[in-house]
Amino acid sequence: MAGLIARRARRQATFRWIVVVVLGIFFLLPLVAMLMFTIREPGGQYTFDTWRQFFDWPQLANTYPELWEGMKSSGGLVLLTVALMLVMLVPTVVWTRLRLPWLRRVVEYLCLLPLTIPAIVLVVGLAPVYAWVTYFLGGSALTLTFAYTVLVLPYAYRAIDAGLSGIDVRTLSEAARSLGASWGTVMWRVVLPNIRSAVLSAAFLTVALVLGEFTIASLLNRTNLQVAVNLLGKSSATMSVAVSLAALVLAFILLFALSFASRRRGQTTRGTS
């Protein structure tokens, strides 16, 4: 009997490893191909010139000004979008849970909407809005923050809502209130520290999404990283592929960090109930 169970466990472990390996190949192969593309010279020689150029940032700005522009604006967009998303979403979700529970479904539905609307349709709707945005705030690529905040809502909402489900927001905030905390203090010193990993995961998902966004930026005539990469592809293919690869790897690293961070948290809080 014990032998049977052990054998079954072994078989399951084997199956799991097979899945991991197959998926690993599936995801890694294109990345390896990209890497090869950036380091192989026409004669079959290997060279890291492209990467050397890529990491030499002061020079990069001179050689590929659009790319540098795109990287800068994507970096700025990441920061602004994460900030705007957190400032808008965390208090809204907490408030809905505490005071307007009947609105929860509506908020959830609204937040999930961007998932169901194709980017191209979104742009059609956003174009006239952005005419006004340009009028008031100028044509900077950073104005894409607004569109991107909408775009990340489904992922960020899910993450934050799940985080809040893990704690008794109502009791904790009432306890803090009775001890003399204003609503701002309740958010900052009680709610946020207890949904840290949820906020972290919402932020990482936002970073990944903003770094990879092309459609809206391109159609609204703003230069972000992906638009620049696309443009660059027409003149310097190896550099554009190198940049894409770097962006992908960065996103992967962030997601791994995220899963590790949440796993650690899971271990430390086990046994809370």
Place this chain on the structure above:
Amino acid sequence: MTTVGLSDSVAVHLDGLRRRFAGVQALDNLDLEMAPGELIALLGPSGCGKTTALRVLAGLEDADSGRVLVGGKDITNVPANRRDMGMVFQAYSLFPHLTALQNVEFGMALRKMKPAARRERAGEMLDLVGIGTHAERYPHQLSGGQQQRVALARALAIRPKVLLLDEPLSALDAKVRVQLRDEIRRIQLEVGTTTLFVTHDQEEALAVADRVGVMRAGRLEQLAAPEEVYQQPATAFVADFVGLSNRLPGTLSGASVEVLDTVLPVVDPSAAPAGPVTVLVRPEAVELSVDPDGSSRVFAASFLGPTSRVTVALPTGDLIIAQVASAMLPEIPPGAAVRVALRRVPVVVEAGGGAAQPARV
């Protein structure tokens, strides 16, 4: 005990509070006066409005009308965070990301107390609730009873004007519950803070309170010392809710009632018109004596330790529960003939004859 600091106890006055939730009148013109330093327990079935009353006093819930006065000051429109009330909740409410000590410091930190001073006081408060050795533990490393102790220390650390306890013991096991209950009372007497204790457990309320308020449908049915609530319940509802009562048919005339061929005084003769009434008799007011010629028969007995509850079938076929010393049990096995007598203590009557009903255990 200068360190604990006797608070300047204040009086609390809930004045004509009304609160309605979707079709339910949670508070129906509730009036409650608490003397400085008094511990009042609000007791009642779930949905009677006791928790709503406490939450209105805490500022966590708004009343539709009525006023809340603390120390003579009208605080009806003061938000919860400026009311200076310490509160202990039914659910575990410690901040999970802070240690026990940091939890206790939280309210003092908001009051801009110096770190050294608040750390010292937090330590004293944890000692006061008997958990000083666990100061560095996180809530998930503490048992339920320990968490509630820390919550009590946290509530008292801010030297609250009023201490609010919202069923703080109901999530704990029986033994811890009794222990912590007695300790809450000891600490409350020590610090002298005016306290409102909400519970649905009558034993808890009777054991700790200066006065017990029995609530029903948003109103106070009776507010009196524990002994009075138990021995002279103002209404049939109170008699039924606090302690056990047998319901027996009787005949009311004047200030006395005749039941089981015994004439007993009545607590409130105006509760029912003269004539057939239902009489509520406590099991401990029912006396059994062994008598081979007795017309009643022992039906069943349940052993409770020092005392036992014996169900007896009356000649009419009705059942009545008596509480007797357990030492008597061997003399009255099921089927034994006994005589039933009622002690001459005041009883509560309810209008209408109705069928007899033994006390619901």
